[in-house]
Amino acid sequence: MSGYLAYLVFFLIVALTYSIVVMGLNLQWGYTGLFNAGVVGFFAIGAYGTAILTGPDRPELIGGFALPFPAGVVGGMILAALAALLVGLATLRLREEYLAISTFGIAISIQLIGLNFDALTGGAQGLTGIPRPLFSTFGTPGAYNLFYLCLVGTITAIVFAALQVALQSPWGRLLKAIREDETAAASLGKNPALVRLQAFVLGSTLMGLAGGLYVGFIGYVSPLDFLPLLTFQIWAMLIVGGSGNNRGAIVGAVGVWALWTMSGFAISRLLPVHYQSQGGAIQVIIIGLLIVLTLLFRPRGLIGEAQSVSRHAR
Amino acid sequence: MSPLLLEVRDVIAGYRPDLPILHGVSLHVGTAEMVTVIGPNGAGKSTLVKAIAGLVPISAGSVAVEGTEVTNLLTHKLATASIAYVPQTANVFTSLTIDENLKLGASTLSKADAGRRIAKAYEDFPALTQYRGQKAKVLSGGQRQMLAVARALLTEPRLLMLDEPSAGLSPLMVSEVFSRLKTLIATGVSILMVEQNVKAALAISDRTYVLAEGRNRIDGDSAKLAGDTEVAAIYLGAGGRKR
Amino acid sequence: MLQALADGILTGSIIALGAIGLTLTMGILRFANFAHAELITWGAYMALGALAITGTFAGPTPPFSFGLPLVFATLIAVVLTAALALLIDHLVFRPLRSHTSHMTVVFASFGVSLLVRMVILLIFGGSAAYYSNELQIAIRVMPGLRVMPDHVFTLGLTLAIVVALHLFLQKTRLGLSMRALAENPDLVRINGIDTRVVVRWTWVIGAALAAVSGVLYGLTVQLRPEIGFQLLLPLFAAAILGGVGNVFGAVIGGLIVGLAESLSVLFVPAGYKMAVPFFILLAVLYVRPNGIFGALRGGAK
Numbered sequence: 001m002s003g004y005l006a007y008l009v010f011f012l013i014v015a016l017t018y019s020i021v022v023m024g025l026n027l028q029w030g031y032t033g034l035f036n037a038g039v040v041g042f043f044a045i046g047a048y049g050t051a052i053l054t055g056p057d058r059p060e061l062i063g064g065f066a067l068p069f070p071a072g073v074v075g076g077m078i079l080a081a082l083a084a085l086l087v088g089l090a091t092l093r094l095r096e097e098y099l100a101i102s103t104f105g106i107a108i109s110i111q112l113i114g115l116n117f118d119a120l121t122g123g124a125q126g127l128t129g130i131p132r133p134l135f136s137t138f139g140t141p142g143a144y145n146l147f148y149l150c151l152v153g154t155i156t157a158i159v160f161a162a163l164q165v166a167l168q169s170p171w172g173r174l175l176k177a178i179r180e181d182e183t184a185a186a187s188l189g190k191n192p193a194l195v196r197l198q199a200f201v202l203g204s205t206l207m208g209l210a211g212g213l214y215v216g217f218i219g220y221v222s223p224l225d226f227l228p229l230l231t232f233q234i235w236a237m238l239i240v241g242g243s244g245n246n247r248g249a250i251v252g253a254v255g256v257w258a259l260w261t262m263s264g265f266a267i268s269r270l271l272p273v274h275y276q277s278q279g280g281a282i283q284v285i286i287i288g289l290l291i292v293l294t295l296l297f298r299p300r301g302l303i304g305e306a307q308s309v310s311r312h313a314r
Numbered sequence: 315m316s317p318l319l320l321e322v323r324d325v326i327a328g329y330r331p332d333l334p335i336l337h338g339v340s341l342h343v344g345t346a347e348m349v350t351v352i353g354p355n356g357a358g359k360s361t362l363v364k365a366i367a368g369l370v371p372i373s374a375g376s377v378a379v380e381g382t383e384v385t386n387l388l389t390h391k392l393a394t395a396s397i398a399y400v401p402q403t404a405n406v407f408t409s410l411t412i413d414e415n416l417k418l419g420a421s422t423l424s425k426a427d428a429g430r431r432i433a434k435a436y437e438d439f440p441a442l443t444q445y446r447g448q449k450a451k452v453l454s455g456g457q458r459q460m461l462a463v464a465r466a467l468l469t470e471p472r473l474l475m476l477d478e479p480s481a482g483l484s485p486l487m488v489s490e491v492f493s494r495l496k497t498l499i500a501t502g503v504s505i506l507m508v509e510q511n512v513k514a515a516l517a518i519s520d521r522t523y524v525l526a527e528g529r530n531r532i533d534g535d536s537a538k539l540a541g542d543t544e545v546a547a548i549y550l551g552a553g554g555r556k557r
Numbered sequence: 558m559l560q561a562l563a564d565g566i567l568t569g570s571i572i573a574l575g576a577i578g579l580t581l582t583m584g585i586l587r588f589a590n591f592a593h594a595e596l597i598t599w600g601a602y603m604a605l606g607a608l609a610i611t612g613t614f615a616g617p618t619p620p621f622s623f624g625l626p627l628v629f630a631t632l633i634a635v636v637l638t639a640a641l642a643l644l645i646d647h648l649v650f651r652p653l654r655s656h657t658s659h660m661t662v663v664f665a666s667f668g669v670s671l672l673v674r675m676v677i678l679l680i681f682g683g684s685a686a687y688y689s690n691e692l693q694i695a696i697r698v699m700p701g702l703r704v705m706p707d708h709v710f711t712l713g714l715t716l717a718i719v720v721a722l723h724l725f726l727q728k729t730r731l732g733l734s735m736r737a738l739a740e741n742p743d744l745v746r747i748n749g750i751d752t753r754v755v756v757r758w759t760w761v762i763g764a765a766l767a768a769v770s771g772v773l774y775g776l777t778v779q780l781r782p783e784i785g786f787q788l789l790l791p792l793f794a795a796a797i798l799g800g801v802g803n804v805f806g807a808v809i810g811g812l813i814v815g816l817a818e819s820l821s822v823l824f825v826p827a828g829y830k831m832a833v834p835f836f837i838l839l840a841v842l843y844v845r846p847n848g849i850f851g852a853l854r855g856g857a858k
Contacts, residue, residue, distance in 0.1 A: 086839075090843050097588065104591075105790050228786070287671065
């Protein structure tokens with residue numbers, strides 16, 4: 001396999017993993033209007049949870065349960081769901097901003113645990129040697145990556161299809177009804193706070209799933225993979241693709257990740273060494289501009305068609 | 315002939331341009347005249363006064379005060395165009411004291427004028443005096459209505475618009491409020507009032523407009539409309555027949 | 558223990574200054590501005606920039622590590638921070654406020670915060686900076702307690718600003734309009750007041766407070782482009798703890814958060830200090846969502 005093709009496979013695995021996060025965020029923001037300011041936290045919980053559950057036993061660590069990969073991923077998802085429940089229960093009856101602030105807080109706390117709780121998370125070094133599922137079955141890294149792309153692709157497709165079904169179901173219609181007119185929905189005997197909590201927890205669980213898949217692919221976790229910047233990148237992916245639209249979420253994930261990767265590549269090639277940190281800032285500024293300008297001028301998103309436009313995307 | 319104090323012509327208005335609530339309403343108010351607007355629920359009565367006050371966008375038609383067009387004028391500018399408006403609900407600042415509510419109402423005036431007129435407001439509405447330093451949330455519904463009217467009069471408007479001033483008040487309080495409004499007319503102020511209490515509205519006002527489904531239905535001298543069977547019919551739900 | 562208390566009060570007073578600005582804009586403009594903390598960073602760095610110009614004229618005024626140049630630099634920073642806040646409001650928040658749900662404005666404020674932070678990084682670089690290289694000698698007040706003169710100054714200035722702001726809100730027409738705007742913007746307009754003017758002044762005051770707290774933060778700690786981002790959680794915790802829109806509440810909230818952060822070190826490893834405000838916030842939201850003194854506007858839906 002040529003170098004470019006191998007890189008493309010690698011790129012797509014990461015982009016599709018992020019697209020699952022974006023779909024989770026879409027359920028929260030695009031369909032329910034819940035603002036999650038700590039996306040990276042739930043992604044990290046899934047990743048760390050999976051790593052702790054599937055990692056090899058080591059005397060200096062609390063974790064290392066050497067569970068099978070699927071069990072680890074499910075465990076990571078459950079942890080992400082619990083974290084979502086913790087902030088959701090506290091805030092979903094209150095002003096909408098409070099969820100944003102709390103999710104921001106939980107992401108910071110997760111980052112601190114990742115950095116400082118050495119016995120659980122390996123601290124700044126992170127956890128290494130996390131087994132990659134079925135790695136020995138494939139002879140070469142290239143073939144393995146191709147397999148993993150198929151795995152992530154299949155899961156992305158399943159998540160996409162399941163969300164489409166859920167959104168067409170009575171529950172999905174209830175989400176829409178609550179978003180359009182909360183009082184009317186409440187007068188029909190539905191509990192808007194409960195439905196919002198369900199959507200929020202489900203969305204965060206998907207972020208946990210993506211975290212588990214990410215760890216399975218790269219084989220280690222490190223706090224550096226879960227910087228707050230990732231939250232901004234995921235938002236950019238969602239809003240560029242057009243929130244309230246899962247097809248757009250996938251397209252946005254691939255598109256924005258491509259832009260990020262290419263801008264990083266261009267900066268490392270074109271800028272002299274002592275300007276690299278400024279180059280990094282410019283790369284982030286592109287993400288920030290993407291968010292603000294899209295919100296201002298193309299609230300329906302840059303790519304992807306918006307069949308169902310939310311109040312928030314108007 | 316001098317221009318009418320308020321002239322509303324064929325106003326189409328709504329919170330969203332694609333969903334108008336008023337489908338072309340016209341009315342006028344002359345000097346020292348009391349005009350009421352009545353109609354069944356959803357007729358667009360409140361929307362009409364809000365549109366005049368610049369709080370609901372007008373997509374077609376015009377509003378003029380003494381011959382000067384004020385259509386879609388920013389709300390705060392209307393207050394200086396000699397129109398004062400008392401909304402139905404949330405018409406006082408409950409987190410501010412009575413004194414502060416009045417000071418806010420007088421904040422477009424010079425400090426000296428403001429002080430003088432606030433003192434006069436307390437004279438005219440002595441019931442408010444004892445609550446001066448207290449938060450408006452301690453006031454009863456009727457007292458809030460009084461405070462809201464007192465505040466609206468600080469700028470000495472030519473036209474006072476009121477949205478259902480009798481809503482939620484005891485019968486005694488209603489007659490108190492209405493007799494206040496009567497004395498205002500005597501001082502040369504005009505009143506445009508939305509009322510849900512048909513009987514009271516027809517009894518107190520000079521002329522009445524009946525709205526239904528965002529359109530003018532009937533108007534005329536209040537005394538004549540009081541015996542009109544068609545007015546009763548609109549209230550009994552027959553208003554939806556003619557489209 | 559005593560030292561931890563003193564440090565907590567100092568950190569708390571800086572948090573309080575930032576939280577007052579946040580609580581004002583949150584109560585009056587009715588949205589949680591995540592870019593507020595970046596105004597603090599911006600103010601701190603603008604003063605650094607201005608100091609490069611003014612600082613050449615005079616040295617520090619003992620016992621403080623700074624002198625008149627920093628005072629002038631702070632004034633310049635206040636102006637530049639207010640200008641940035643007005644610019645952001647004009648370009649981003651106002652266009653969004655008119656026709657979308659207010660959470661879109663919150664979303665945009667996050668994007669803006671990232672942009673401001675990165676622009677600062679681009680201009681000033683990522684390494685730590687200081688207003689002064691002067692070493693300050695801590696004064697021993699009593700056994701087990703040493704304080705820096707700068708820290709006393711910080712505390713005093715915070716108190717002075719709080720009193721001034723309180724008088725402004727209570728005694729002036731503009732202050733009255735601001736409090737009224739927090740309750741009912743339409744009714745303010747009906748009263749003949751141009752709310753756009755009140756909104757602009759709210760930004761100017763919030764930004765001025767942000768700039769001052771940024772300078773004080775830089776004076777007592779050190780300058781980094783991330784300071785605002787790190788202050789975000791303490792600021793929100795303080796504002797919500799004190800009740801949104803409540804100036805005195807924000808001060809008490811700031812002091813509680815500062816003290817809790819500082820005392821937490823006695824019980825949990827210092828690495829977790831940044832998470833303390835989050836847990837205070839979570840506890841408040843579970844137990845008293847309107848804050849300990851109640852909000853200007855209801856916290857519950």
